[in-house]
Amino acid sequence: MTVTSVVDTGSSxxxxxxxxxxxxxxxxxxxxxxxxAFLALIATVAIIAPIVLPDISGQLAGDLxxxxxxxxxxxxxxxxxxxxxxxxxxxxxxxxxxxxxGEALATALLLGVPIGLAAGYVGxxxxxxxxxxxxxxxSMPAIIIxxxxxxxxxxxxxxxxxxxxxxxxxGLMRVVRSATLxxxxxxxxxxxxxxxxxRSYIIFRHILPRIAGPIIVQASLLAAVALLAQTGLAFxxxxxxxxxxxxxxxxxxxxxxxxxxxxxIWPPGIITALTxxxxxxxxxxxxxxxxxxxxxAPSRRKKHRATAEKPLADSGALLSIENLTVVFDMxxxxxxxxDDVTLSVGPGETVGLVGESGCGKTIxxxxxxxxLPGTGRIEAGRISFGGQDLTALSDxxxxxxxxxxxxxxxxxxxxxxxxxxxxxxQLAQAVRTxxxxxxxxxxxxxxxxxxxxxxxxxxxxxxxRYPHELSGGMAQRVAIARALAGDPKLLIADEPTTAxxxxxxxxxxxxxxxxxxxxNMAILLVTHDWGVVTDLCDRAVVMYAGQVVEQxxxxxxxxxxxxxxxxxxxxxxxxNSEPGEALxxxxxxxxxxxxxxxxxxxxxxxxxxxADCMESPIPLEIPAPGHETRCIHHDRLR
Ligand SMILES: Nc1ncnc2c1ncn2[C@@H]1O[C@H](COP(=O)(O)OP(=O)(O)OP(=O)(O)O)[C@@H](O)[C@H]1O
Numbered sequence: 001m002t003v004t005s006v007v008d009t010g011s012s013x014x015x016x017x018x019x020x021x022x023x024x025x026x027x028x029x030x031x032x033x034x035x036x037a038f039l040a041l042i043a044t045v046a047i048i049a050p051i052v053l054p055d056i057s058g059q060l061a062g063d064l065x066x067x068x069x070x071x072x073x074x075x076x077x078x079x080x081x082x083x084x085x086x087x088x089x090x091x092x093x094x095x096x097x098x099x100x101x102g103e104a105l106a107t108a109l110l111l112g113v114p115i116g117l118a119a120g121y122v123g124x125x126x127x128x129x130x131x132x133x134x135x136x137x138x139s140m141p142a143i144i145i146x147x148x149x150x151x152x153x154x155x156x157x158x159x160x161x162x163x164x165x166x167x168x169x170x171g172l173m174r175v176v177r178s179a180t181l182x183x184x185x186x187x188x189x190x191x192x193x194x195x196x197x198x199r200s201y202i203i204f205r206h207i208l209p210r211i212a213g214p215i216i217v218q219a220s221l222l223a224a225v226a227l228l229a230q231t232g233l234a235f236x237x238x239x240x241x242x243x244x245x246x247x248x249x250x251x252x253x254x255x256x257x258x259x260x261x262x263x264x265i266w267p268p269g270i271i272t273a274l275t276x277x278x279x280x281x282x283x284x285x286x287x288x289x290x291x292x293x294x295x296x297a298p299s300r301r302k303k304h305r306a307t308a309e310k311p312l313a314d315s316g317a318l319l320s321i322e323n324l325t326v327v328f329d330m331x332x333x334x335x336x337x338x339d340d341v342t343l344s345v346g347p348g349e350t351v352g353l354v355g356e357s358g359c360g361k362t363i364x365x366x367x368x369x370x371x372l373p374g375t376g377r378i379e380a381g382r383i384s385f386g387g388q389d390l391t392a393l394s395d396x397x398x399x400x401x402x403x404x405x406x407x408x409x410x411x412x413x414x415x416x417x418x419x420x421x422x423x424x425x426q427l428a429q430a431v432r433t434x435x436x437x438x439x440x441x442x443x444x445x446x447x448x449x450x451x452x453x454x455x456x457x458x459x460x461x462x463x464x465r466y467p468h469e470l471s472g473g474m475a476q477r478v479a480i481a482r483a484l485a486g487d488p489k490l491l492i493a494d495e496p497t498t499a500x501x502x503x504x505x506x507x508x509x510x511x512x513x514x515x516x517x518x519x520n521m522a523i524l525l526v527t528h529d530w531g532v533v534t535d536l537c538d539r540a541v542v543m544y545a546g547q548v549v550e551q552x553x554x555x556x557x558x559x560x561x562x563x564x565x566x567x568x569x570x571x572x573x574x575x576n577s578e579p580g581e582a583l584x585x586x587x588x589x590x591x592x593x594x595x596x597x598x599x600x601x602x603x604x605x606x607x608x609x610x611a612d613c614m615e616s617p618i619p620l621e622i623p624a625p626g627h628e629t630r631c632i633h634h635d636r637l638r
């Protein structure tokens with residue numbers, strides 16, 4: 001099997017993708033069309049007017065006998081204090097005005113967007129340092145800085161507007177950073193990271209398009225602010241050396257002559273106000289259109305770094321997790337969610353990770369991928385994959401392992417696919433990441449092969465669809481295809497069938513079984529369904545309240561469980577009950593991290609408990625070869 005890998009990551013609430021695309025939504029609003037049309041007209045004037053009227057910007061005086069006239073047939077918008085045509089000056093002044101706005105805006109965007117993206121995506125020290133610098137800039141008096149710059153570069157519009165751009169950039173940077181934070185945690189971004197895409201690629205191809213809405217909103221508001229500032233400075237005579245016209249300069253001329261000809265202030269005043277209004281309204285409609293399109297997916301993933309220098313024992317296992325402890329940093333201190341977890345997966349082996357909700361199955365899987373959510377971090381233990389300690393790898397090294405050697409599929413494939421790109425495009429990215437030697441055409445061909453491999457009918461047609469045009473089962477097949485794009489040696493499947501209906505569940509399980517046979521790929525299958533475990537797995541690892549409580553091959557664990565929790569889980573398995581019979585349940589609930597009882601974590605719910613179960617941590621025992629249990633009374637089990 002020649003394929004690449006991609007991944008989906010854990011689960012979370014459903015997201016968006018059903019709504020039409022952003023630009024379509026935007027342009028279906030009449031207000032957006034009106035604003036765009038108006039701004040396009042202004043931009044056209046800025047380009048054409050100085051070409052059509054080349055003499056106006058150097059015109060010192062017009063018809064002095066006809067100075068300060070109101071609108072007439074000869075001068076539609078009247079004449080200024082030196083008898084020059086107001087309409088001509090207004091048209092030609094548009095370019096100077098817009099160039100000033102463009103300089104401020106470009107500076108703010110060039111500084112604010114990349115720095116905001118970096119602060120939001122990379123986090124940590126980068127974020128803190130950027131935050132401090134932003135605070136520093138906020139504390140500086142903007143107008144005084146601009147006046148100082150203008151005293152050094154008199155009447156230099158570019159210098160003033162670039163300075164303005166630098167001053168407003170931290171505000172934009174803050175917005176970009178805040179918009180990046182939730183997107184960074186979304187499944188499709190985690191999936192992109194797992195599939196080995198580089199950081200800069202993810203930032204610019206996956207995150208930037210997603211936060212384009214807030215950036216456009218801010219840009220339009222900043223343009224309005226820049227126009228206002230530029231008009232104000234020109235009005236004060238601090239910009240644009242005379243006689244070149246600008247809207248602000250014309251307002252200044254109007255104010256000086258307000259007693260003699262009040263009309264003069266209206267043409268530049270109205271055009272400035274209308275432009276500011278159009279920019280502000282455009283910001284509003286863009287915000288509405290983008291808010292409609294994106295139902296934010298709640299955050300899940302975050303990477304961690306861990307240490308551990310010791311060489312690993314070569315156990316022959318493909319994946320070996322040893323004494324892993326994961327904590328979440330909470331306001332009251334670190335709270336452990338995994339405690340001394342040890343398990344392994346051999347090459348080509350399928351291991352089921354079983355347990356009730358909240359036992360730590362997904363966190364274990366995410367720790368392997370280096371994608372712990374929130375404040376999660378590895379406090380102790382090692383994770384060895386193919387002989388290398390994943391916890392000691394740098395982010396870059398880990399990126400190479402993810403996707404190409406370890407693939408992931410989750411229970412909600414839809415939200416691990418980027419809703420704005422076609423399926424084929426996303427798969428091609430994964431293929432080319434892992435097989436850079438392939439041409440675009442070969443990658444496309446590979447995508448079709450992958451879609452064939454996961455038994456999707458009409459792969460060419462599926463490749464052209466957007467994720468929201470797929471059914472749940474199809475999306476899961478696409479996610480599997482993407483996970484296979486790097487020929488992973490290990491596939492982590494986090495409840496891959498939970499969100500699917502029963503028939504589709506069976507099909508996906510069959511598919512996984514077939515793929516495993518073709519590629520000799522190991523699978524770590526996170527599930528709470530014993531039916532799936534017995535059907536697909538070679539071994540089962542049972543987790544309870546952050547610990548592995550039992551592990552063994554399927555037959556012994558199912559027929560002779562050695563831990564009361566496994567026994568209770570098997571008894572509660574709906575596959576074993578007769579129709580019409582009440583389902584047996586396990587009384588009580590899994591204790592939350594931070595509330596684990598002393599001694600055996602299961603003792604409050606255990607029918608076999610004795611005083612010694614509550615005294616001290618329970619070690620793993622080996623009642624039979626290849627069978628481990630964390631129960632000191634396992635010989636009393638029925
Ligand atoms: N970002 C987080 N911050 C704090 N605690 C978390 C976070 N994510 C998970 N946890 C906690 O870690 C524990 C283990 O969660 P995990 O998702 O691994 O459970 P699970 O066994 O996979 O359950 P499920 O089947 O519901 O996914 C839970 O108690 C959960 O509350």
